[in-house]
Amino acid sequence: MFTQEIVTVTENKPVAEGYFKLSFNAPELAKNYDPIQFVNVKVGSGTEFLLRKPFSIYDHTDTDISILFKIYGKGTERLSQYKTGDSLDILGPLGTGVVPPKDNVPTALIVGGVGIGSVKALALKMPKQFDLFYGVRNQGEVVEKQEWSELANTVFMCSDDGSCGEKGVVSTLFQKQASAYKKIYVCGPHAMLKAVYDVCPETIESFFITEEYMACGFGICMGCVIKTTSGYKRICKEGPVFKGSEIIW
Amino acid sequence: MVNLDKKRVSPVKIGSVTYPNPIWLASGTVAFGAELSEILDLNMLGGIVLKGTTLEPREGNPPPRLVETPSGLLNAIGLQNPGVEGLIKDKLPFLKQFKVPVILNIAGKHEDEYVSIVQRVAEEAEVQGYELNLSCPNVENGLDLGTDPQWVESVVKKVKKVAGNVPVLAKITPNVTRITDLSKAAENGGADAISLINTLVGMAFNTHTQQPILANKIGGLSGPAIRPVAIRMVYQVRQTTSLPIVGMGGIMNQHDVDEFYIAGADCVQLGTLNFVDIHQLRSLINTAQS
Numbered sequence A: 001m002f003t004q005e006i007v008t009v010t011e012n013k014p015v016a017e018g019y020f021k022l023s024f025n026a027p028e029l030a031k032n033y034d035p036i037q038f039v040n041v042k043v044g045s046g047t048e049f050l051l052r053k054p055f056s057i058y059d060h061t062d063t064d065i066s067i068l069f070k071i072y073g074k075g076t077e078r079l080s081q082y083k084t085g086d087s088l089d090i091l092g093p094l095g096t097g098v099v100p101p102k103d104n105v106p107t108a109l110i111v112g113g114v115g116i117g118s119v120k121a122l123a124l125k126m127p128k129q130f131d132l133f134y135g136v137r138n139q140g141e142v143v144e145k146q147e148w149s150e151l152a153n154t155v156f157m158c159s160d161d162g163s164c165g166e167k168g169v170v171s172t173l174f175q176k177q178a179s180a181y182k183k184i185y186v187c188g189p190h191a192m193l194k195a196v197y198d199v200c201p202e203t204i205e206s207f208f209i210t211e212e213y214m215a216c217g218f219g220i221c222m223g224c225v226i227k228t229t230s231g232y233k234r235i236c237k238e239g240p241v242f243k244g245s246e247i248i249w
Numbered sequence B: 001m002v003n004l005d006k007k008r009v010s011p012v013k014i015g016s017v018t019y020p021n022p023i024w025l026a027s028g029t030v031a032f033g034a035e036l037s038e039i040l041d042l043n044m045l046g047g048i049v050l051k052g053t054t055l056e057p058r059e060g061n062p063p064p065r066l067v068e069t070p071s072g073l074l075n076a077i078g079l080q081n082p083g084v085e086g087l088i089k090d091k092l093p094f095l096k097q098f099k100v101p102v103i104l105n106i107a108g109k110h111e112d113e114y115v116s117i118v119q120r121v122a123e124e125a126e127v128q129g130y131e132l133n134l135s136c137p138n139v140e141n142g143l144d145l146g147t148d149p150q151w152v153e154s155v156v157k158k159v160k161k162v163a164g165n166v167p168v169l170a171k172i173t174p175n176v177t178r179i180t181d182l183s184k185a186a187e188n189g190g191a192d193a194i195s196l197i198n199t200l201v202g203m204a205f206n207t208h209t210q211q212p213i214l215a216n217k218i219g220g221l222s223g224p225a226i227r228p229v230a231i232r233m234v235y236q237v238r239q240t241t242s243l244p245i246v247g248m249g250g251i252m253n254q255h256d257v258d259e260f261y262i263a264g265a266d267c268v269q270l271g272t273l274n275f276v277d278i279h280q281l282r283s284l285i286n287t288a289q290s
């Protein structure tokens, strides 16, 4: 069940260069979402932006939900200007979430950049049996470093410029140790997802968190599809998580 | 002066069917109703027009399929749909639990396909209207055929022959110079109502890559950006026919609905609004309850 709600912003703070964590009051939602689900947010007023913009649910408290976003264009720029007490119109929770694995198979979360925003809710609900592979452009982009090092067994970092962790891309970093894992969850730009898929041994069960432009966010426009072995599927409805073997890359 | 208080709650008679109120939902913006029923009481609608259905299943266009433009939505879904057999088997049964009048939206590649789809549905299911999509700009040849008045008249005539008591609504293409040529052609063919407007053909580029944003390159524009065009067309068609007019294009609130009534529409369909604001959608539906 999803609803449209007008919520109140409780905090909106920068958490890295160009990154914001925005929290809002939504006690029902905080109790009733699955990891990897998202909310579709109306940014600005009137037709300043006609369509809603999707953001993963990052984290929650008893009363609040937060999203983590990076400024990309005008919409996220506008969202970064929201202040405590402002109201925000949201639709959610949307998408098919992930039931956190109860088994203790060796698991890796592999993220690039703002992809970190989609996996925290999952990390919080998983047994502490996972490693994090985290790729960023540079040091300034790293979000909640301390918290992640407590959540994960080990955090493997890399950056494009070598300013934090190894210099290089996260798919290469992961490839070196891939044989240690049985299951991976991957989130980031499409090119990064594909690079991880390409180096991922077939023995690993892989799940990819995908993105596409969205209009409705709940399955009625057919706008947000991804090509799979059983035809086009809606990222907002059947997704956003798909098995690596299911996606036509 | 149009009596808006009355108009807003008036049942709408088209052919042999009386639709309970003038607020309907537009094709391509409700899929087949299931997802929307989770958040909206479909029973309160005057009608629901299902996703354009073709004879064979269609997988649709590759992504990106949509992009926002100023006050508008540009889309090239490419008529992804399960085909008429899929519709009958998997989609229509779900809608039986609701009392909302169900209108099929039919997209044929040529005249005979429109006829075949109607015949197939008539054998298997009960629906309260056939809306002929004579205007889908995203699909090969759709545009060329739908701009020809002779073709429009001929298709409507053929469908009327097999439609029995079920009203036939001609959704003509707005991508022409003189909309009344098409509305007259549809009327001559025996249409029970005219639906307008469908999306306007448009395009958007990514200026960094200098590539079109939509994989299909060209798409259909909907939303508030097209409302003045829609209002103008409803107005012009109203001057030349007494057939019921089903108006749509960019409706976002009660003001916009009223503007369509004033221009000459008997009822309206809400499209892009369904993607953005369910609260507003509910409010418009509530106003339509007498």
Ligand SMILES: Cc1cc2nc3c(=O)[nH]c(=O)nc-3n(C[C@H](O)[C@H](O)[C@H](O)COP(=O)(O)OP(=O)(O)OC[C@H]3O[C@@H](n4cnc5c(N)ncnc54)[C@H](O)[C@@H]3O)c2cc1C
Residues within 6 Å of the ligand: A038, A053, A054, A055, A056, A057, A067, A068, A069, A070, A071, A072, A073, A074, A075, A076, A077, A114, A117, A118, A210, A211, A212, A213, A214, A240
């Ligand atoms: C299910 C889902 C979950 C998401 N979760 C998050 C999240 O947790 N945090 C976050 O920061 N972002 C997330 N996003 C992406 C976010 O929705 C976009 O960054 C945002 O809509 C950009 O809006 P804008 O107006 O700032 O940028 P725009 O002006 O719309 O675009 C700026 C640039 O980003 C590209 N772009 C925008 N949206 C998309 C998209 N959906 N897919 C591919 N490219 C795009 C455009 O091509 C353009 O180059 C998610 C997207 C989806 C589909």
Ligand SMILES: Cc1cc2nc3c(=O)[nH]c(=O)nc-3n(C[C@H](O)[C@H](O)[C@H](O)COP(=O)(O)O)c2cc1C
Residues within 6 Å of the ligand: A221, A223, B026, B027, B028, B029, B051, B052, B053, B073, B075, B077, B079, B105, B133, B136, B171, B197, B198, B199, B221, B222, B223, B224, B226, B248, B249, B250, B251, B269, B270, B271, B272, B273
């Ligand atoms: C994503 C999308 C898909 C659509 N698909 C169809 C379709 O299958 N058949 C059709 O006749 N019209 C289709 N339309 C057009 C709408 O029914 C409507 O005519 C148009 O969007 C104008 O109304 P609006 O501005 O309120 O959305 C589609 C529109 C959108 C936005």
Ligand code: FES
Residues within 6 Å of the ligand: A213, A214, A215, A216, A217, A218, A219, A220, A221, A222, A223, A224, A225, A234, A235, A236, A237
């Ligand atoms: S965004 Fe509309 S179907 Fe996914």
